[in-house]
Amino acid sequence: MNEVSITFWWAYPGEHYSPLFAALREMGVDVRVYYFSRLPEWRQRMGWRSESDLPAGERYINAGENAAAVIMEEQNRIHILPVSLKDSFEHGLLATLIRSKARWFHWSECSRPSLRARVALFLKIQYVRRFGVGAFGIGEAARTQFVRYGLDPVRIGLLPYSISPLSSSAVPDAKILEFANGRRTFVFVGALCSRKGVDVLLKAFAALIQHDSAKDWVLILAGPDRSGGRYARLAEKLGIGSRVMWYGVVAQSNVSEVITAADVFVLPSRHDGWGAVVNEAASLGRGLISTDRTASAHHLIEHGINGYRVRAGCVNSLRLAMEFYVRQPDLTEIHGKESRRIFQAYSPAANAARLLHQLQSFCENIQCR
DSSP states (O other): OTTOEEEEEESSOOTTTHHHHHHHHHTTOEEEEEESSOOOHHHHHTTOOOOOSOOTTEEEOOTTOOHHHHHGGGTTSEEEEOOOOSSHHHHHHHHHHHHTTOEEEEEEOOOOSSHHHHHHHHHHHHHHHHHOSEEEESSHHHHHHHHHTTOOGGGEEEOOOOOOOOOTTOOOOHHHHHHHTTOEEEEEESOBSGGGTHHHHHHHHHHHTTSGGGTTEEEEEESOBOSTTHHHHHHHHHTOGGGEEEEEOOOGGGHHHHHHTOSEEEEOOSOBSOOHHHHHHHHTTOEEEEETTBTTHHHHOOBTTTEEEEOTTOHHHHHHHHHHHHHOTTHHHHHHHHHHHHHHTTSHHHHHHHHHHHHHHHHHHSOOO
């Protein structure tokens, strides 16, 4: 379906979705992208790179632009966007798409667990039911939630985040190697906060190293500390302070060096609408541990094949998964090879092909003309 023309409307450029746009262009698809804003400060603090020079066909929406004027030349294209009424432009965009009877699809993660977030997504799905062609879920969790909120399954597709594979030739981070000093390593990359389950990880690691078999393992925590030092105090209280490295913020360009320096990647989130760092670790051939509340874990982890999915918030479940690697160190290499294989099914090229196939199906089955 290379003759299709697609316009994406998105918040800001990012490594989680920009590679999809590039892959579509490489397949000959006419792609345009409009961004509502620049990279927010909180993303920059997490190490994301602010983009000033965008690829051809992509641009930022300027302050004061009118949605109807921008979309005038876009009416006959397929539009993919996260439905939002946050500001006047986005409200006007949705109203213009509806008024012009344009073909548009919602695209989002599942909502966060709060009542407010669930209600907001429920209302967005009602707009899709009445006026849109369908919706793409960023993961099976999102697709399931769309069905629960009343959208016909035949109008729902799957479009996860996808990243370009990180460099397998990256030089392992010297600071981590020095800290490990020959010991094996678990690594976490992300914001150090309750939602990411960092407290659960510290407690699981503390329970794990009570056994002699785990004496040669350490834990690396890489990312901005949003706990105000609370996790460092917890580590000391648990008696594991000397076995935990507080790496700090990792620039996006250095993530491969950090993950390559470790043996097993762990993301113990209580909730993650996707969790693209799992893609990154898979592309680097690491054994993976994440939770049943991390959307990407249901796609990029085949339980027992390239890693383990554990119960979110459960210290013992996480400890047992970590113990598999402690007791069978060869699993890191075996699972790493499988992770690279599974990653290919969610590469930007695979995602682009998945999107085009689904658009073809939508157009054939629900008169997307």
